[in-house]
Amino acid sequence: MDKRTFLKTSSILLTGSMLSNLMSCKKADPRTNWAGNLTYSTDNLHIPKNVEELQEAIKKCKKVRALGTKHCFNTIADSKENQISTEAFNKIIGLDKEKNTVTVEAGIKYGEMCKYLDDNGFALHNLASLPHISVAGACATSTHGSGIKNGSLATAVSAIEFVNGKGEVVSLSREKDGEEFGAAVVNVGALGIATKITLDVQPTFKMKQVVYQNLPMSALEKNFEAIMSGGYSVSLFTDWRNKNVSEVWVKSKAEDMKEVAPEFYGAKLATKNLHPIEALDPVNCTDQMGVEGPWYERMPHFKMGFTPSSGKELQSEYFVAFEYAYEGFMAIEKLNEKVAPHLFITEVRAIAADELPMSPFYKKTCVAFHFTWKQEVEAVMALLPEIEEALAPFAPRPHWGKIFTLKPAVLQSRIEKLADFKKIMEKHDPEGKFRNEFIDTNLFGS
Incomplete structure (x- = not known):
């Protein structure tokens, strides 16, 4: 995805046949993604109520993309002609x-x-x-x-x-x-x-969540895997200042957390609920302090009942094979003076290997470096190539829904089953109805 595509703000109206009256079609105002960093390129948003209406819509559209909850930060869901929302498919x-x-x-x-x-x-x-x-x-x-x-x-x-x-x-x-x-x-x-x-x-199961503060980055060198294995789900948060991991969120099944240790690899147990960005109010964060609760009220960082408003932020995320977790972490740390001024927070997580061909985790357990940026588009877009270059020795893959600047040929070279996926695309979408600029560039561009 190039900067010009990312920054576009104009809408392009569809010139062609309209869908049948069976179809619900609405114009949203404004037609942007959740964060507001992207304005969609069409006002033609179709909202089928059932499978038959969806079939009718797809047959009549020459080009179309699916639109979910609009939490993607790049143009993966964008279309210059039509989008079809799945919001009515919610049962x-x-x-x-x-x-x-x-x-x-x-x-x-x-x-x-x-x-x-x-x-x-x-x-x-x-x-x-x-x-x-x-x-x-x-x-x-x-x-x-x-x-x-x-x-x-x-x-x-x-x-x-x-x-x-x-x-x-x-x-x-x-x-x-x-x-x-x-x-x-x-x-x-x-x-x-x-x-x-x-x-x-x-x-079903119960969970507990605790947060530790101020983990020295030096503790990661010999203990990265042990730290990330310290609970059912573990997240590290850092702003890349002072060689410090500001917070470690450890989520465990209640049966596995009988006692809470006061220290975790040099980090100290928090004495109050925290937001991942320490300066912010944790009121919408899931309960911590070892308080037992249902799995779905502990595994997310934010409460189910909290409806997020559009956030002025940008997000990017890169995945590296877990064997390179520490080296990847320190490669980013070398850019700390450039990264920190434009960043809200970085979250580091681990994801197990899978057998899904287009997944970044295909046959490899990964560490994820997730950046929540201030909405400083020019600065962030200039920084991403430097981060990608720093991680290049470890062949990083980006999150499909976040912003990145990897050259298409480089990305394609890291997708082992891309040729097979393209054959399946041809089988199910021979006319390329679901191909947009994002797909054409990243899966077919040079």
């Missing part, structure tokens, strides 16, 4: 207590189904830091939580239904469809628009 279809699965409509948000699962005695294996994102969008972009043994949210998917570029309803499962199924889960919006997703669930 829980059914819970299979024998197979340990739940089937939901693809547009449902994690925060909308977690209490239902817990009330029925079940849980998901992991959640992202924010619960206000849709299941389909999170899985399509390989969004994740933390935990060295926890796969991304997409790894919970055991079956998926979507409407492809030919308007066909396609159903695939992990059990029967192998790599094609995997490609349909982490699909970057290039195969079709998901309508229904089945997720693996497990028996």
Whole structure:
């Protein structure tokens, strides 16, 4: 993604045939993503109420992209012609207590189904830091939580239904469809628009969360894996100042946290609830201090009942094989004087390997370096190439929904199964309806 594409603010109106009256179509004002850093390139936003309307829309659109909860910071969901929102696909279809699965409509948000699962005695294996994102969008972009043994949210998917570029309803499962199924889960919006997703669930459990402050970066050299394995889910937060990790968030199953240690590799136990950015009010953060609560009220960093407003920020994230975690961390630390002035906070997490071909974690456990930037576009876009160059020895992959500047040829060289994915794209979208500038540039550009 180049700077010009990222900075565009003009809308381009569709000149072509309109969809049928069966279709709900609205113009949002303004047509921007969640953070407001991107204005979408079309005002044609279609909101089908059912699968039949979705099929009709896709058949009539020459070009179209799926739009979820608008939490992507780049142009992956953008279109110059049409977007189709999945907001009406927000229901829980059914819970299979024998197979340990739940089937939901693809547009449902994690925060909308977690209490239902817990009330029925079940849980998901992991959640992202924010619960206000849709299941389909999170899985399509390989969004994740933390935990060295926890796969991304997409790894919970055991079956998926979507409407492809030919308007066909396609159903695939992990059990029967192998790599094609995997490609349909982490699909970057290039195969079709998901309508229904089945997720693996497990028996519900209670969790506790504690925060430690001021972990010396020197402790990471010999203990990085041990630190990231110190709980069910562990996150490190740093602003890259003073060679210090300001906060370590440790989330554990209640049964595994009988006692809370006063110290963690040199970091001291916090005596009050904290926000990841220490200066901010933690009122909307999930409860800490070792207070026991349901899994879905501890795994995210922010409360389910908290509806985030548009945040003036930018986000980028890079994944490196875990064996290079410390080296990658210190490569970024060398840029601290350049990074710190433009940064709110960096979060470091771990994600287990998976078998999803377009996932950054395909066959490798990774460490994630997530940057929440001030919305200083020029400065951040100038910094990203330096960060990417610093991480280059470790072949970093970017998060599909965050901003990055990796050259397309470099990115493509790091996607082992890209050629196979393109064949699956051709099968399900032979006319390239779901290809936009982001897909054309990053998967096909030179």
